[in-house]
Amino acid sequence: MLGECSFPNGSREPNVSRRRRGLQKQSTVGDRPLDDAELIERATEGDLHAYEGLVGSYQGIAHRTAFLLTGSSADAEDATQEAFVKAFYALPRFRPGAPFRPWLLKIVANEAISRRRAAGRTERLNLRLTEVRPSGGAVPSPEAAALRDEDRRELLAAVGRLGERDRLAITCRYWLELSEAETAEVLGCARGTVKSRLSRALSRLRAAMPAGLVDSATATGGDPG
Amino acid sequence: MNRRPRPHPSHLERELTDLGTVIRVPPAPDLVAGIRTRIESQTGRRRLTPAPRLAFVAAALLIAVLGGVVLFSTSAREAVAGWLGIRGIDIVEDAPTPNHANTRLSLGRGSSLSGARKLASFDIAVPAAPGLGRPDEVYVAETAYGGRSVSLVYRAGPSLPAAAGTRVGLLITQFEAGVEDDLIQKVKTAGVEVEPVRIGASPAYWISGNPHYVFLLDPGGGVIEDRTRLAGDTLLWESGRVSLRLESGLGKGRALPIARSMRAP
Numbered sequence: 001m002l003g004e005c006s007f008p009n010g011s012r013e014p015n016v017s018r019r020r021r022g023l024q025k026q027s028t029v030g031d032r033p034l035d036d037a038e039l040i041e042r043a044t045e046g047d048l049h050a051y052e053g054l055v056g057s058y059q060g061i062a063h064r065t066a067f068l069l070t071g072s073s074a075d076a077e078d079a080t081q082e083a084f085v086k087a088f089y090a091l092p093r094f095r096p097g098a099p100f101r102p103w104l105l106k107i108v109a110n111e112a113i114s115r116r117r118a119a120g121r122t123e124r125l126n127l128r129l130t131e132v133r134p135s136g137g138a139v140p141s142p143e144a145a146a147l148r149d150e151d152r153r154e155l156l157a158a159v160g161r162l163g164e165r166d167r168l169a170i171t172c173r174y175w176l177e178l179s180e181a182e183t184a185e186v187l188g189c190a191r192g193t194v195k196s197r198l199s200r201a202l203s204r205l206r207a208a209m210p211a212g213l214v215d216s217a218t219a220t221g222g223d224p225g
Numbered sequence: 226m227n228r229r230p231r232p233h234p235s236h237l238e239r240e241l242t243d244l245g246t247v248i249r250v251p252p253a254p255d256l257v258a259g260i261r262t263r264i265e266s267q268t269g270r271r272r273l274t275p276a277p278r279l280a281f282v283a284a285a286l287l288i289a290v291l292g293g294v295v296l297f298s299t300s301a302r303e304a305v306a307g308w309l310g311i312r313g314i315d316i317v318e319d320a321p322t323p324n325h326a327n328t329r330l331s332l333g334r335g336s337s338l339s340g341a342r343k344l345a346s347f348d349i350a351v352p353a354a355p356g357l358g359r360p361d362e363v364y365v366a367e368t369a370y371g372g373r374s375v376s377l378v379y380r381a382g383p384s385l386p387a388a389a390g391t392r393v394g395l396l397i398t399q400f401e402a403g404v405e406d407d408l409i410q411k412v413k414t415a416g417v418e419v420e421p422v423r424i425g426a427s428p429a430y431w432i433s434g435n436p437h438y439v440f441l442l443d444p445g446g447g448v449i450e451d452r453t454r455l456a457g458d459t460l461l462w463e464s465g466r467v468s469l470r471l472e473s474g475l476g477k478g479r480a481l482p483i484a485r486s487m488r489a490p
Binding site: 048051052055056059060062063064067068073076077080081084085088113117127128129130151152155156159163164165170174175176177193196197202205206 | 237238240241242243244245247248249250251253254255256257259260261263264265267346403405406442443444465466
């Protein structure tokens with residue numbers, strides 16, 4: 001489980017009776033779609049339609065997070081669904097005005113990690129590279145592109161060999177491109193701890209990589225960086 | 226160690242960010258309807274909080290019954306409580322009496338080494354140092370975050386002086402958790418000295434002085450807080466994804482070789 005959960009200390013109990021009454025189909029004000037804060041407020045009051053709006057907005061990144069942490073489509077789907085259900089019941093403890101994304105992703109990450117652990121999976125994550133290379137920068141020669149793909153596979157494998165907590169930090173910061181503050185919330189620690197953990201993870205990564213690979217990966221990249 | 230100049234961290238960071246764009250992630254399924262159905266069915270058949278509350282109380286009781294190796298720190302307590310939607314419930318902490326270990330060490334359930342190996346999700350290491358042999362007693366406990374800790378107890382003998390107030394000569398506890406430099410700083414309290422040492426390639430800490438707590442990082446990011454069981458000094462280090470704590474009255478000179486002799490099967 002992720003620790004130092006930063007659920008705010010709300011005291012409202014979920015409004016069960018209102019939830020039981022079902023939908024209040026009001027996810028727009030006039031023609032204007034509701035923003036996150038409004039959706040959260042309504043969902044907290046039991047408006048499932050408002051919560052559907054939040055699920056629709058965040059299910060993409062939630063699923064990506066779960067997949068990157070489990071390496072399994074089935075686990076990612078289950079973890080994402082379970083996390084959204086848990087998040088709904090946890091909404092009364094969500095601090096109004098706080099960013100929803102890291103709060104949700106913490107729950108997602110927790111579910112994903114628990115699921116993988118409960119299944120007793122200790123093998124490395126089965127993440128693979130897509131065949132499609134992003135555009136941008138000069139087009140590398142076929143040889144350079146092949147070398148770069150190989151470098152990327154090495155780097156991916158090296159991340160896979162990291163410990164769970166290091167991988168979580170790398171996933172949040174670089175693969176989900178969360179800010180340091182968001183990463184800290186997902187990890188349940190202070191920003192300073194995120195920095196030191198990432199620094200340590202990067203050191204381990206560099207140490208785990210074949211000598212010079214990072215240099216060559218950088219040098220042969222089509223990304224002008 | 227590699228003598229090549231290491232690239233600037235920003236290069237590696239850029240590579241990692243770039244890598245994130247080419248990892249194959251299957252398309253996200255549309256879960257909106259499924260989640261709604263789940264919530265509606267759950268809301269329809271039960272109130273929202275009692276079940277987790279019961280589960281949590283049961284878990285807390287279980288931990289208490291098992292001897293409560295892991296004490297809930299304030300943050301961990303809040304995390305678990307917040308997680309289950311019951312923030313505000315207090316968990317009574319074990320009385321901090323680490324210097325009366327002969328009465329009760331609160332190590333968890335008694336087991337055998339092979340039994341513990343079946344229960345633990347990590348390879349349990351045993352010291353290969355001469356004269357120690359197999360542990361006299363083995364205990365397994367659950368950490369606050371669902372991982373396991375395993376304690377190996379060596380009774381005091383002619384070559385193994387008893388730690389003050391106990392009949393235990395050596396206690397080695399292994400946690401599925403990490404040692405974090407930041408958390409080591411928390412160990413440094415009045416009357417507690419922390420000296421950096423090394424066990425092989427791993428940084429280690431020789432902690433001497435008053436009984437103290439150690440803070441370890443669960444793989445999921447939670448902080449596990451655990452008090453020392455013996456009044457002796459502590460050696461704390463990390464090996465792979467396991468943290469090891471050696472407690473004894475042996476002194477640093479004898480404790481370090483024992484730690485360095487630890488071998489997993």
